[in-house]
Amino acid sequence: xxxxxxxxxLGIGILTxxxxxxxxxxxxxxxNPILNNVSSPVVSLQTWVSTRFTAIYxxxxxxxxxxxxxxxxxxxxxxxxxxxTQIIALQQQINETKVLYAxxxxxxxxPSNKYRACSVIGRDPSPFLHxxxxxxxxxxxVKHGMPVVTQNGLVGIVDAVTATxxxxxxxxxxxxxxxxxxxxxxxxxxxxxxxxxxxxxxMIPQDLEVPEGEVILTSGLGxxxxxxxxxxxxxxxxxxxxxxxxxASVQPIVDFTNLSVVLxxxxxxxxxxTPLIPTTEP
Numbered sequence: 001x002x003x004x005x006x007x008x009x010l011g012i013g014i015l016t017x018x019x020x021x022x023x024x025x026x027x028x029x030x031x032n033p034i035l036n037n038v039s040s041p042v043v044s045l046q047t048w049v050s051t052r053f054t055a056i057y058x059x060x061x062x063x064x065x066x067x068x069x070x071x072x073x074x075x076x077x078x079x080x081x082x083x084x085t086q087i088i089a090l091q092q093q094i095n096e097t098k099v100l101y102a103x104x105x106x107x108x109x110x111p112s113n114k115y116r117a118c119s120v121i122g123r124d125p126s127p128f129l130h131x132x133x134x135x136x137x138x139x140x141x142v143k144h145g146m147p148v149v150t151q152n153g154l155v156g157i158v159d160a161v162t163a164t165x166x167x168x169x170x171x172x173x174x175x176x177x178x179x180x181x182x183x184x185x186x187x188x189x190x191x192x193x194x195x196x197x198x199x200x201x202x203m204i205p206q207d208l209e210v211p212e213g214e215v216i217l218t219s220g221l222g223x224x225x226x227x228x229x230x231x232x233x234x235x236x237x238x239x240x241x242x243x244x245x246x247x248a249s250v251q252p253i254v255d256f257t258n259l260s261v262v263l264x265x266x267x268x269x270x271x272x273x274t275p276l277i278p279t280t281e282p
Contacts, residue, residue: 153230223271
């Protein structure tokens, strides 16, 4: 029994010496190279297993993530397209509202006339004719010969109607003639359209000085249009040495290519004075 105890004490002592020696060697740095050599293969093995696991995980999960991202991207693109469509529609509504408010202001500033607002629903397809189609006709009180304006100025005249629509001859049509007044000099002249849609003044006295930028208004002569409706401005004078009259080019106040809503003056009664105009026929 005593011998067995001595053996145990001896083993404990030896184990204590070994542990103490290892600690001393570790503290002194002699054991670090041995530990590094032992742990290096283990660390390399762990790294290899980790990278292989990551690769296998990504192989099975990434394609699923890419498909999900692509689907989400398509959904976002569809939402963006829908929002852009809504923005365009809202911008159109805002523009139409601005036009309607401007027309309303014009009607309030000119209370002597009665107006009917009409939407432009068509244009003459011929490049040589200048007409628009409006969405109201005889059923709504629109009649042949009624003047048509916008908040800016003169557009033209109703020259044909059906029950539910009307055709408006623009003042820049080749067959259109408007009697106008030069505001500064109060001189009455004639304005003509053309095949190209350009406007020009004729019958200007040769000795009259017409400044560039001169404002042009309807004169009321001829019985086709009310007086004092804005038409445009003079942009250039053409003089010919021996001619009795000079001519001028005109910049219209109305943009005929961008008409969406117009006003028909419904209480103006056009007068047909053609039978009263002298002719040269015998």
